[in-house]
Amino acid sequence: MKLPIDFYLRRNVTVIAKQLLGKILVTKVNGMITSGLIVETEAYSDKEKGSHAFRGMTKRNEVMFSDGGVAYVYLCYGVHEMFNVVTNEKGKADAILVRALEPQKGIDTMMERMKTDSQKRITSGPGKLTKALGIDRSFNGWELDSNEIWIEDGIEVKPKDIVSSKRIGIDYAGEDALLPWRFTLKNNPWVSR
C-alpha cells in the first residue's frame, strides 16, 4: 500500500522521520522496479541552521516550501544526488533526507547502476541510494504517490528499535548541528558509514 499524501501533511517533521523507518521506497525507472527498506533518515526544518530553507526560498529549495508529499532532489558536492521527502503544508519548509536503505527488489539493476559485482552496502548512504534507485534531479517536485516513485508500507517498527543521534555533515550549523534529528534502525547493518 502506498502511503497516502496525508501522511506527509501537518505533522511534526521528526515524528514523520521516525515513522518513515521501516517503510519502503520504490522507483520505476525505464520499466525497472527497484526498492529498499528505509533504515536511516534525517529531519530538517526551516527554523534551524542545518536546513537549506533556513535563509528563505531560493530557486533550488522552492519545492521544500510546497505542500508535503513531494520529492526534493538536489546535487551535493557536484557529484551526488540527494533525495528528500517534503513534509508539512505549503509555506512550512520541512523535509526529511533519506540516508540509507536495505535493498529489496531489483538488486541486480542496482548493482548494475553502481557498477559493482557485490550487493554489499550498495544503498548505504544518501548519494549511493539515489544512484542505485535511479533517482536524479528530474524527480525534483514529483508527487510521492506517482507510478514512478513512491513510498509504501513495510515492516512494523517499535520505538525501542529507533536510535536518535546528531545529523551528519552539517558542522556549519553551529548548535543546531547537535539536534538529535538523525534516526536509524537499531543494529541494522545497512545504515551509512
Place this chain on the structure above:
DNA sequence: TACGTGATCACG
C-alpha cells in the same frame, strides 16, 4: 585524512 566536483548563492 584529503580531495574531486559543479551547482548554487550572496556578493557586487
Place this chain on the structure above:
DNA sequence: GTGATCACGTAA
C-alpha cells in the same frame, strides 16, 4: 560575473 561553499564517497 565571481568565488566560497557544500545534508558525500572513496581511496590511503
